[in-house]
Amino acid sequence: MRPLKKNIITNVFDSSLVSYLCPSNLNYLWNFGVLAGFCLGIQIVTGIFLAMHYIPHADLAFLSVEHIMRDVNNGWLLRYVHANGASIFFLVVYVHIFRGLFFGSFLHPRQFLWLTGVVILLLMILTAFMGYVLPWGQMSFWAATVITNLASAVPFGIGEIIVSWLWGGFAVDHATLNRFFSLHYLFPFVIAAIAILHIVFLHENGSNNPMAVSSKLDSLPFHPYFTIKDFLGVCIFGFIFLYFVFFYPNLLGHSDNYIPANPLVTPTHIVPEWYFLPFYAMLRSIPNKLLGVLVLLFSIIAMMLTPFFYLFTPKIISRKFIFDFFYQTVVWFFFFDCLILGWIGGKSVETPFYEIGQIATFLYFFFFFSLAFLEDIYNKNLFNLQNIKQFYNYTNVKDYLFVLK
Numbered sequence: 001m002r003p004l005k006k007n008i009i010t011n012v013f014d015s016s017l018v019s020y021l022c023p024s025n026l027n028y029l030w031n032f033g034v035l036a037g038f039c040l041g042i043q044i045v046t047g048i049f050l051a052m053h054y055i056p057h058a059d060l061a062f063l064s065v066e067h068i069m070r071d072v073n074n075g076w077l078l079r080y081v082h083a084n085g086a087s088i089f090f091l092v093v094y095v096h097i098f099r100g101l102f103f104g105s106f107l108h109p110r111q112f113l114w115l116t117g118v119v120i121l122l123l124m125i126l127t128a129f130m131g132y133v134l135p136w137g138q139m140s141f142w143a144a145t146v147i148t149n150l151a152s153a154v155p156f157g158i159g160e161i162i163v164s165w166l167w168g169g170f171a172v173d174h175a176t177l178n179r180f181f182s183l184h185y186l187f188p189f190v191i192a193a194i195a196i197l198h199i200v201f202l203h204e205n206g207s208n209n210p211m212a213v214s215s216k217l218d219s220l221p222f223h224p225y226f227t228i229k230d231f232l233g234v235c236i237f238g239f240i241f242l243y244f245v246f247f248y249p250n251l252l253g254h255s256d257n258y259i260p261a262n263p264l265v266t267p268t269h270i271v272p273e274w275y276f277l278p279f280y281a282m283l284r285s286i287p288n289k290l291l292g293v294l295v296l297l298f299s300i301i302a303m304m305l306t307p308f309f310y311l312f313t314p315k316i317i318s319r320k321f322i323f324d325f326f327y328q329t330v331v332w333f334f335f336f337d338c339l340i341l342g343w344i345g346g347k348s349v350e351t352p353f354y355e356i357g358q359i360a361t362f363l364y365f366f367f368f369f370s371l372a373f374l375e376d377i378y379n380k381n382l383f384n385l386q387n388i389k390q391f392y393n394y395t396n397v398k399d400y401l402f403v404l405k
Helices: 008-018 028-051 061-070 075-102 111-133 138-153 158-167 174-205 227-247 274-285 289-310 315-322 325-345 353-380 385-392 397-404
Strands: 021-023 219-221
Touching (some): 028 174, 075 111, 158 174, 325 353
16 A cells, blocks of 8 residues: 555555554444444535525524425435434444443543543534424424523523523524524534544554454554445444434434424423433432532533543553453443433433432442442452462563553
């Protein structure tokens, strides 16, 4: 591939997508990073074409969406690909995050790789929320009203100022829709920029792998060994995605959003999209409004801080802890806890759902804030010579201490 290295552009392409060395034992769980980039590309392209026909006005937004669906050539396809693409995008990113937790991809030296990934998730949540408001149906309008009102929980009158700024007036109306549309159009490009930074951090320290060993020990060039795996993954993903688009396009949506927004009629049960449900459950599980907002914010901040709890732990000990049965069991409990939160988020605030939501919220934060302390307790039982020789197969303590350095 020497001709690709003649100038800076082809050199970047070669070092990033052709000759970039990856661990040889990567499995198909590592496809989800590429699939996330593929989903982002779909959302940007379809969003640009939808924006050509959308009118961000409270009296015309709903009608413009119906115009796209009925009158624009292939407009129904654009709209369904964009709407379902958001759901699939979140599904791919959630699997990507869980894989990172399970295999310890957040550990040093990849803490900034993890941090940029969580920032992308946060921007995705904001972008998806504003996009959910744009069709201006009943669920869109009331979701915007309820969520933006959360800012009023900020004390000393600051919250009211923030709410007025978000609304652009005294209620959710034309100005709100204009602001949300502008930011919804802008944020995907910000996400794309941070995704590039995410890839830069990935290439700086190399990819993690199922065995968590250095990629320098056994590596292969990205092309053709992994491009063919990614191509197969994209093909399977495309088949599943288009199956939903063509046969079940409204499966993940809410029927109330096909009713024009009416400020005088409140829906019986306001429910966000499925990918917001775990966070929505945490918000509703706290009786105090301000504390609920803080819990909502810290649900993301806790995820950001996870790798920094391990900075002062010897690398080889952290890796050992990741492969321990106890850690993997806790990660699976965290996975099912998130599923429970998603289930609770779609239920009404009543017994026993309210109490289950509080317990699940506690367990969510317990996972992020307690693992470092549990690991420290676990490591105290590791520092005896017999266990060290048995697991690492070292002949003397001197070799072991050399590795820790």
